[in-house]
Amino acid sequence: MEEPFLLREDELVPVKTTWQRSQLTVELKEVGRIAAPMATVTIAQYLLPVISVMVAGHKSELQLSGVALATSFTNVSGFSIMYGLVGALETLCGQAYGAKEYEKLGTYTYSAIASNIPICFFISIIWIYMDKLLIFLGQDPDISRVAGSYAFWLIPALFGHAIVIPLTRFLLTQGLVVPLLYCAVTTLLFHIPACWTLVSVFGLGSNGAALAISVSFLFYAVILACYMRFSTSCEKTRAFVSGDFVSCVKQFFHYGVPSAAMLCLEWWLFEMLILSSGLLPNPKLETSVLSICLTTSTLHYVISSGVAAAVSTRVANNLGAGSPQVARVSILAGLCLWLIESVFFSTLLFTCRNIVGYTFSNSKEVVDYVADLSPLLCLSFILDGFTAVLNGVARGSGWQHIGAWNNVVAYYLVGAPVGLYLAFRCEFNGKGLWCGVVVGSAVQAIILAIVTSSMNWKEQAEKARKRIISNEGKEENNL
Structure with missing residues (x-):
């Protein structure tokens, strides 16, 4: 029996145990270099469906309702799963690049795409029968038919995601963020006229909006x-090693399933929040206000996701390279950027709290309610940014399973019960539901902070090197 792979002291990159100011400055520049373009990339990806909803929504209230329902359903049942699974590549590709095992990046990426495609077929079956499913669940038949038709034309976009998201992680983990930025912005500029043409010129309505998303994501892919394929920057990393393919697929699901659980559990909770608001007194007001809060929070989270992606990449690269102390400095640099952006945007929101609501509604009642919830929303900004960065650390390190269980505890065992109790028993209504979200985020932040601060980073570096360099190709426990 072979001896277990261990990282010897002389294999570690020599780094001083004390964090020197120069080291932190270097990592701040590296994290910032990745974070700013990635935030823009994420915003561009986020705006593709938003633009389609805006264009379709101007046609009729029925189409707007159908598109909104379909968007929520497809996010929960499809896109969240695609985004979540590919979090495995932040561990595998990031650490492989740090370990200079360049040929494995291509193999990991191809294995992710090959694994995603069959999943898309299963999800597509659900989307094809979405209208019947929604009617069975008690939704309005007319709205359900619009939603079902929209989801059907959105199926090609699901397959586009199965290719786009792995390729995005493939380039991200190599620090190739400028090409990602150009591709994302080009796709967005392509999508705007495509959406307008299909909806208004060809008169396809909501179906045209969905088709525009599909065409745009296929173009993106x-x-x-x-x-x-053609860039010299990917010359070493786009290789395909057929002998490693099966083991790479196993590793992809080994880290992808808990990574998907991390993202989906949190994403699904917010969808449940909107559904729960419809059961409150004055459901129209409560749903409108919480939808505004959720949209505002999501827009901020996009920026935090850019910082999280940068931290994930730097942590994975440094662990793969056998530099655990530098990985710790990367985390500190990411937290510094989180503090700056969260304080800035929280201050901006609080200062503009009396006018933010007018961006979404002309109703004085809605605007005042949004202003009343703004302090809680500011707190969400701070907590969500913090947890986004530490979730990035989890993905870069390979302990997604801890993040998944943390979300179960924080949101479903603590946050959701607190929110429902405050909303329905204490009659705090929408404010009570959002209080539950804040409590859940706080619990999530505390647990992640404890885990991260107590982590043995030298051991994580050893496991990263074993995970990537070992020729056995066997799955191993993260911790």
Whole structure:
């Protein structure tokens, strides 16, 4: 029996145990170099469906309702799963790049795409029969039919996601964020006229809006694939090692399933929040206000996700390279950026709390309610940014399973019960539901902070090197 792989002291990159100011400055620059473009990339991806909803929504109230319902359902049942699973590549590709096992990046990426495609077929079956499912669940038949038709034309976008998201992680983990930025912005500029043409010129309505998303994501996949295939920057990393393919698929699901659980559990909770608001007194007001709060929070989270992606990449690269102390400095740099952006945007929101609501509604009642919830929303900004960064650390390190269990405890065992109790028993209504979200985020932040601060980073570096360099290709426990 072979001896277990261990990282010897002389294999570690020599780094001083004390965090020197110069080290932190270097990591701040590196994290910032990745975070700013990635925030823009995430915003561009986020705006693709938003633009379609805006264009379709101007046609009729029925189409707006159907598109909104379909967007919520497809996010929960499809897109969240795609985004979550590919979090495994932040561990595998990031650590492989740090370990200079360049050929494994391509194999991991191809295995992710090959694994995602069959899943898309299963999800597509649900989307094809979405209208019947929604009617069975008690939704309005007319709205359900619009939603079902919208979801059907959105199926190609699901397959586009199955390619785009792995390729995005493939480039991200190599620090190739500028090409990602160009591709994302190009796709967004392509999507705007495509959506307008299909909806207004060809008169396809909501179906045209969904088709525009599908065409845009397929276009996105093509330009990313072309860059990967022809760019000299990917010359070493786009290789495919057929002998490693099966073991790479196993590793992808080993880290992808808990990574998907991390994202989906949190994403689904917010969808449940909107559904619960419909059961409150004056459901129209409560749903409108909580939807505004959720949209505002999501827009801020996009920026935090850029910082989280940067931290995930730097942590994974440094662990793969056998530099655990530098990985710790990367975490500190990410937290510094989190503090700056969260304080800035929280202050901005609180200062503008009396006018933010007018961005979404002309109703004085809605605007005043949004202003009343703004202090809680500011607190969410701070907590969500903090947890986003530490979730990035989890993905970069390979302990997604801890993040998944943390979300179960924080949101479903603590946050959701507190929110429902405050909303329905204490009659705090929408404010009570959002208080539950804040409590859940606080619990999540505390647990992640304890885990991160108590982590043995030298051991994590050893496991990262074993995970990538070992020729056995066997799955191993993270911790």
